[in-house]
Amino acid sequence: MADDxxxxxxxxxxxxxxxxxxxxxxxxxxxxxxxxxxxxDVRTYIQSGNVVFGAPAREVQGLAxxxxxxxxxxxxIEVPVILRxxxxxxxxxxxxxxPRAELAARHVVFLRDAPQGPDPLAALDPASHAPLEMxxxxxxxxxxxxxxxxxxxxxxxxxxxxFGTATTTRNGRTVSKVIAML
Numbered sequence: 001m002a003d004d005x006x007x008x009x010x011x012x013x014x015x016x017x018x019x020x021x022x023x024x025x026x027x028x029x030x031x032x033x034x035x036x037x038x039x040x041d042v043r044t045y046i047q048s049g050n051v052v053f054g055a056p057a058r059e060v061q062g063l064a065x066x067x068x069x070x071x072x073x074x075x076x077i078e079v080p081v082i083l084r085x086x087x088x089x090x091x092x093x094x095x096x097x098x099p100r101a102e103l104a105a106r107h108v109v110f111l112r113d114a115p116q117g118p119d120p121l122a123a124l125d126p127a128s129h130a131p132l133e134m135x136x137x138x139x140x141x142x143x144x145x146x147x148x149x150x151x152x153x154x155x156x157x158x159x160x161x162x163f164g165t166a167t168t169t170r171n172g173r174t175v176s177k178v179i180a181m182l
Contacts, residue, residue, distance in 0.1 A: 005056045007040075009086035009182050012067065013110050014049030015079050015156060015168035023077045033070045037063065045178050049079070050170070052086075052181045060085075064112070080166035082112045086182040093179060097135040098144040106172030107149060109141035109159055116164030123162035124154065141167075 012034070017023050027044040030051065034042045039053040055063065064081040071077040084092070098106055115136065117123070126134045132152055133144040141159070145152060149171075159167040170178075 005058060007054050007056055008060070010053055010055055010060055010063075011084045011086065011089050011178055011182075012049075012051040012053065012064070013082045013084070013168050013170065014051070014067075014071075015082070015166065017049030017077070017079060018047040023079055025071070025075050025077055029075065033067060033074065037066055037070060039063075043181055045174065045181060048174070049168075050174060050178050052178060080112060080168065082110045082166065082168055084110070089175070089179055089182065092137075092140050093175065095137045095140070095142075097137065097142050098133065101144045101146070103172040103176065105144055105146050105148075106175075107143040107145060107169055108172070108175055109143065109154075109167050109169045111139040111141070111163050111165050111167050113165040114139055115162075120163045124158070129154065143169075 017025060017030070027047060030049070031042045031044060034051055034053050038059055039055045042051060042053040044051050060083065064083050067081045068079070071079065092108055096106065121134065121136045121141075124134065126132075129152060131146055135142045141163075143149075156167055156169075
């Protein structure tokens, strides 16, 4: 087991940052929130809430909630924050059930916690979203959208209800770029 004081690389995925006119924050201010909470080597990728940072394992416990509170207090932004270690993010790509799909067609829905219920995927009625394909692997829902995501009717609220936890989605290119930052 790793020492709780050992420094590790982590990723925070914030939902709905800088989408339209809501939840606007500069990447400088977002990095400052993480730095103020003791994170190191804080870097962001694009404007949509992808943060790579260093922190000891013991400091990551409860960090998502502290980031959410800090964003609300300092910037009036209320969004879910989902954390993964660098190794967990790499494992997401390794577990991709659609490895032959073009990167542009692949998407990952990250769940904050393990999915709830006996068959949470059934609540999304995968067949009704064809040709979209879905596969739940641990705390990630892998999507293969050969026609893109523009017409897919999987909202955050619907996925949150289906899985009983907060979710956020990233396309395959973003996941690859964030992994490269690790």
